[in-house]
Amino acid sequence: GAVVSQHPSRVICKSGTSVKIECRSLDFQATTMFWYRQFPKKSLMLMATSNEGSKATYEQGVEKDKFLINHASLTLSTLTVTSAHPEDSSFYICSARTSGSIVQYFGPGTRLTVT
Amino acid sequence: GENVEQHPSTLSVQEGDSAVIKCTYSDSASNYFPWYKQELGKRPQLIIDIRSNVGEKKDQRIAVTLNKTAKHFSLHITETQPEDSAVYFCAASSSIFTGGGNKLTFGTGTQLKVEL
Numbered sequence: 216g217a218v219v220s221q222h223p224s225r226v227i228c229k230s231g232t233s234v235k236i237e238c239r240s241l242d243f244q245a246t247t248m249f250w251y252r253q254f255p256k257k258s259l260m261l262m263a264t265s266n267e268g269s270k271a272t273y274e275q276g277v278e279k280d281k282f283l284i285n286h287a288s289l290t291l292s293t294l295t296v297t298s299a300h301p302e303d304s305s306f307y308i309c310s311a312r313t314s315g316s317i318v319q320y321f322g323p324g325t326r327l328t329v330t
Numbered sequence: 331g332e333n334v335e336q337h338p339s340t341l342s343v344q345e346g347d348s349a350v351i352k353c354t355y356s357d358s359a360s361n362y363f364p365w366y367k368q369e370l371g372k373r374p375q376l377i378i379d380i381r382s383n384v385g386e387k388k389d390q391r392i393a394v395t396l397n398k399t400a401k402h403f404s405l406h407i408t409e410t411q412p413e414d415s416a417v418y419f420c421a422a423s424s425s426i427f428t429g430g431g432n433k434l435t436f437g438t439g440t441q442l443k444v445e446l
Contacts, residue, residue, distance in 0.1 A: 321373040
């Protein structure tokens with residue numbers, strides 16, 4: 216139980232284009248999903264917290280107009296990187312938890328490369 | 331906000347030896363402390379967690395201790411095996427039940443290498 220998937224696992228896009236990453240909870244309802252960014256050999260940095268049916272809460276320094284987050288259902292949250300630039304290249308990981316639980320389960324991550 | 335420090339950044343042990351990783355946190359409101367194991371290019375996997383009403387928790391070869399007064403917690407791995415080699419992250423969070431946001435603040439990670 217408590218499986219979280221992400222799609223795609225890897226994506227390469229050209230500078231200036233947008234890319235969407237999906238995060239799904241496969242066997243539970245995720246009232247809250249979190250989006251993290253991880254640079255090579257570095258820790259996970261929280262970008263935003265997404266609650267189903269409401270606007271995401273972004274961490275300080277994260278541009279909400281650049282990283283669009285939608286949590287339209289209890290099993291799906293999406294992160295759209297708009298007008299991507301090479302510096303947006305990174306490993307993006309989502310996590311999810313159910314209502315009443317503090318435990319976060321992580322997705323397998325998406326490797327984004329912007330050329 | 332919460333700040334979590336983790337030491338050491340790298341740790342090399344011989345197979346069968348014990349490994350200890352230490353973390354400190356700054357926010358006294360934090361009451362949930364999970365440990366995650368991450369292999370290269372993979373997702374972080376929860377290996378053990380502890381809540382602030384408990385001082386120690388053990389699961390087979392893995393144990394975690396918590397000192398709330400000193401604001402530090404440690405991961406102990408006994409009888410290490412090569413498959414224990416990975417990056418380990420500690421984290422701290424305040425509970426949703428106490429009004430906290432349940433945001434995890436991660437430590438900087440420890441690269442554990444278990445040598446044959």
